[in-house]
Amino acid sequence: MIGRLNHVAIAVKDLAVATALYRDTLGARVSQPLPQPEHGVTVVFVELPNTKVELLEPLGADSPITKFLERNADGGIHHICYEVDDILAARDRLRATGARVLGTGEPRIGAHGKPVLFLHPKDFTGTLVELEQA
Ligand code: CO
Numbered sequence: 001m002i003g004r005l006n007h008v009a010i011a012v013k014d015l016a017v018a019t020a021l022y023r024d025t026l027g028a029r030v031s032q033p034l035p036q037p038e039h040g041v042t043v044v045f046v047e048l049p050n051t052k053v054e055l056l057e058p059l060g061a062d063s064p065i066t067k068f069l070e071r072n073a074d075g076g077i078h079h080i081c082y083e084v085d086d087i088l089a090a091r092d093r094l095r096a097t098g099a100r101v102l103g104t105g106e107p108r109i110g111a112h113g114k115p116v117l118f119l120h121p122k123d124f125t126g127t128l129v130e131l132e133q134a
Pocket of ligand 1 (some may be wrong): 007054057079081093111
């Protein structure tokens with residue numbers, strides 16, 4: 001059911017420091033910071049030949065990654081995103097197995113303008129999983 005790895009998202013406290021690390025130390029191609037107020041984050045996209053890494057810095061008072069950074073002071077992997085061909089069919093199939101879909105269960109428009117859903121980390125080996133319509 002799941003297809004390509006779309007991205008790995010890493011929560012960071014300081015986007016400038018993390019960007020310099022990926023650009024200068026690791027030699028990756030990185031985007032300009034992109035504020036996404038509707039998602040409570042500012043994102044830098046790290047473009048790799050086979051996938052992307054997204055560096056996420058909290059934006060605003062109720063950012064969804066603030067708590068994560070309180071628990072992970074150095075930052076860390078926040079979620080991984082897999083592509084699916086049919087996000088509603090994927091959701092229904094997962095729910096039928098007892099997996100928990102976060103929020104209302106209705107896909108939201110994600111950072112790339114495509115419908116996304118998040119799955120409860122306790123149901124997926126401790127990893128927050130994002131599904132994105134391919
Ligand atoms: Co994501």
